[in-house]
Amino acid sequence: MLFINVLGHNAIKEILIKEVSNSRIPHAQLFNEDSGVSSLPMALAFSMYLFCENKSLSDSCGTCASCKKMLKLVHPDIHFFFPSKSAGSIKSGSKESFPEFQKQLLNNPYFTESEWYVSNGMKKSGEIRVSDARVINKIANLKSYEGGFKIFIIWHAEKMNTEASNKLLKNIEEPNSNTIFILITKSANLLLPTIKSRLQTKVFKKLTIDTLKERINQLYPELHDEYINAKIEALDHNYNNIIQQLSGLIEPHNNYNMFVEWVRLCFLSIKKQQISDLVEWCNNSASLEKSKQLDFIKTSLELFRCGYLLKYHPGIRLPEINSANFNFGKFAQRIKSNNIIELAKLLNDAFYSLERHANSKILFLDLSFSIGKLLHK
Ligand SMILES: [Zn+2]
Structure with missing residues (x-):
């Protein structure tokens, strides 16, 4: 090279x-x-x-x-x-x-x-x-x-x-x-x-936006700057993931599907239901590459935010979650002014700890129980 x-x-x-x-x-x-x-x-x-x-x-x-x-x-x-x-x-x-x-x-x-x-x-x-x-x-x-x-x-x-x-x-x-x-x-x-x-x-x-944009423009001249910027931001400047996603090699909705399953398990954890499934989910997620774990936390934060904003801006553009068992409106009803700040703080703290090499298995499990509690608040 x-x-x-x-x-x-x-x-x-x-x-x-x-x-x-x-x-x-x-x-x-x-x-x-x-x-x-x-x-x-x-x-x-x-x-x-x-x-x-x-x-x-x-x-x-x-x-x-x-x-x-x-x-x-x-x-x-x-x-x-x-x-x-x-x-x-x-x-x-x-x-x-x-x-x-x-x-x-x-x-x-x-x-x-x-x-x-x-x-x-x-x-x-x-x-x-x-x-x-x-x-x-x-x-x-x-x-x-x-x-x-x-x-x-x-x-x-x-x-x-x-x-x-x-x-x-x-x-x-x-x-x-x-x-x-x-x-x-x-x-x-x-x-x-x-x-x-x-x-x-x-x-x-991390690669800068300008460096990434220049390369993506060369590879995909048909894409708009705004779209490219959003991709760079959403995928945390990770060149490999951006290219894989743009070329259709990885399913862009992976994180959404993961989120749907996770939120359901968090919710059930309070009733002590399906705990072994939650533990398995945490172990599987902890075995993903670190950048994918971080990317998932970011997506989750975005979805909680969207859920909260839905009440105030009913016309807000919702993420396209193609899961038969998921209703964004119902999910959004669980996100209120009495839990959104704590939810956001939990996810931000998790992101920070993961970046600094916290034990992902323990972190995901703790986070899941805390989120489960907040969803019932
Ligand atoms: Zn030579």
Whole structure:
């Protein structure tokens, strides 16, 4: 991937290029992402730039032998490690799953953790295990194939278990020359402190409206600015989700259906009915990708607000909820001036806590009981 094809984060591009031209490349870097951001494309562009035999001061050439290998992700000196299924105690799960990972990466370098699990046929989240760390150490101690850099990209580094982290420590502390580690995570607090302290951090903030708008305009010139702005806002600047939704790959009403089921279970929880269904709902929701959980909370807040406003503005445009068991008018009767402020506060607080890595399972369950109580107020 060329730098020019990486969306936004121009300041980071400039720093990376400058570090290369000044030959001051940190050997172990942390790409620390905000929720809904993917820095994997930047890691790819940076790697291609390091390998490029004919780079300019702004980008890789895109045509030399190394660039060609990078564009197909077959360069022998780049190694990807990521959460995967176990491949036994000897084999590296990442190496075994690499063909599928490579396919995903070539198809859409912005793909998410949950999309990865689905494509790799995984029912639950994967791990980066000690068998992966062993392979990393082995490769790190060999010479690079092409005589240049050797790059390790560790995607979702927070999924490295303690044993794997401990095994990698020495190589991250004192790597061989021309060896670069790039650890990518949204949860740097979950990395082993001894590893984290060795990493030079680059922070990837949410993409700006202007950056996203420019790209969406290129892809979908027929869409109006107002519609694009609303999508960016509703999907919390998450490029992958926006594109998936615009291309019809994900059902836009997923959150609504989830909401209908949730509100019903919250309501019943006060009568101690269907509690096991509620617990299951919470567990399932907690296993979604964090950005989807946040997106759901935002949608819920919007629906409660709409429910409250309906009394005062009967002509208000209601969300299109296509659920046979849901009547927005009836739902709205439960949202009154004696509970809307508390409802909004609960959801805002939940959003804030989720963003700061609260335990989602507990948070959703607490939230559900509190909302259930307020709906009966
Ligand atoms: Zn090149």
